[in-house]
Amino acid sequence: MDKRKKVIFSGIKPSGDLTLGNYIGAIKNWVKLQDDYECLYCVVDLHAITVRQEPKELRQRTLEVLAIYIASGIDPQKSTLFIQSHVPAHSEGGWLLNCYTYMGELSRMTQYKDKAQRYGDSISAGLFNYPVLMAADILIYNTDLVPVGKDQKQHVELARDIANRFNNLYSPTFTIPEPYIATTGQKIMDLQDPSKKMSKSDENPNGYILIMDPPEVIRKKINRAVTDSVGEVHYSDEQPGVKNLMNILISLSGTTAEEIEKKYAGKGYAEFKKDVADAIIAELEPIQKRVKEILADKDYLESVYKAGAEKAQYMALKTLRKMQKKIGFIPPAK
Numbered sequence: 001m002d003k004r005k006k007v008i009f010s011g012i013k014p015s016g017d018l019t020l021g022n023y024i025g026a027i028k029n030w031v032k033l034q035d036d037y038e039c040l041y042c043v044v045d046l047h048a049i050t051v052r053q054e055p056k057e058l059r060q061r062t063l064e065v066l067a068i069y070i071a072s073g074i075d076p077q078k079s080t081l082f083i084q085s086h087v088p089a090h091s092e093g094g095w096l097l098n099c100y101t102y103m104g105e106l107s108r109m110t111q112y113k114d115k116a117q118r119y120g121d122s123i124s125a126g127l128f129n130y131p132v133l134m135a136a137d138i139l140i141y142n143t144d145l146v147p148v149g150k151d152q153k154q155h156v157e158l159a160r161d162i163a164n165r166f167n168n169l170y171s172p173t174f175t176i177p178e179p180y181i182a183t184t185g186q187k188i189m190d191l192q193d194p195s196k197k198m199s200k201s202d203e204n205p206n207g208y209i210l211i212m213d214p215p216e217v218i219r220k221k222i223n224r225a226v227t228d229s230v231g232e233v234h235y236s237d238e239q240p241g242v243k244n245l246m247n248i249l250i251s252l253s254g255t256t257a258e259e260i261e262k263k264y265a266g267k268g269y270a271e272f273k274k275d276v277a278d279a280i281i282a283e284l285e286p287i288q289k290r291v292k293e294i295l296a297d298k299d300y301l302e303s304v305y306k307a308g309a310e311k312a313q314y315m316a317l318k319t320l321r322k323m324q325k326k327i328g329f330i331p332p333a334k
């Protein structure tokens, strides 16, 4: 392990099938970071149970998310890939940090406020506390950078506040993490309602594209994507549906907004949409094939998450012990 490399930590909840938003906003960027950083990528199953999960589906999805990481180009030889519940230091660290976090801070989290509106009184305490668990995920590895989509920025900022508070109260313990948000694709929007983010928990399947959607489904969803009556491909806030499709194309093919505007000038939306669908399919089809192969090899997957958890546990325990000591706990007898 190279001590000089900065540490990266990120994760995705296996609470629904992963979307193109998860791919562009997170996974695609993670792949690029592997050579220059010490990367830990986690399937955050403890976070998934903040909303009710069917046990069988949770098990399947957890493995599928791991397979998607690998199929997308995250190399288990370079990065540490693991399942969150295999490293108990996350839960333990989360509890400790709960005692250094204010109710007021948590009730200001936008994502919590949105979900509280949706679930009303039957919202779980886990949904309220989950940013603290996320802070523990990040801080127990002394993470420098957290590559996430824009929707998670506020949670990373809370992790910074908690880290600073703990460091000031005792003595420097945690590295202060920074959110690392890509310039394009930081927020892929819903295809049916481009004012909200594309989300795996959306009720309308036409609003999102799943990483595992077959090509014909992808084509259909892009064809149906809401645009506008302007009829011109422009990168503008006045045309949020078109802008979102352009962002997808920019993120996947590396072109620029100007090039796209020029290419489709005077042509309406049909050809543009076809090319967006082609770009998505070209990106996802090989990944889907590889996911299926990886999922068929359970021994391989197991060897990846076993080695990953061992390495992660070793790193996390060092920080957890430090926290316990500073707080004033008696170290366990040897």
Ligand code: TYM
Binding pocket: 009, 010, 011, 012, 013, 014, 021, 022, 023, 024, 025, 026, 044, 047, 133, 134, 137, 138, 146, 147, 148, 149, 150, 151, 152, 155, 185, 186, 187, 188, 189, 197, 198, 199
């Ligand atoms: P989750 O599972 O909701 O999303 C996983 C990642 O995908 C990004 N993302 C998007 N990016 C662009 N456009 C979208 N429409 C879109 N939808 C999702 C998210 O920003 C995220 O990067 N709490 C986190 C998981 C987590 C975590 C962590 C992340 C737990 N512990 C520690 C980083 C570090 C979550 O619910 O992400």
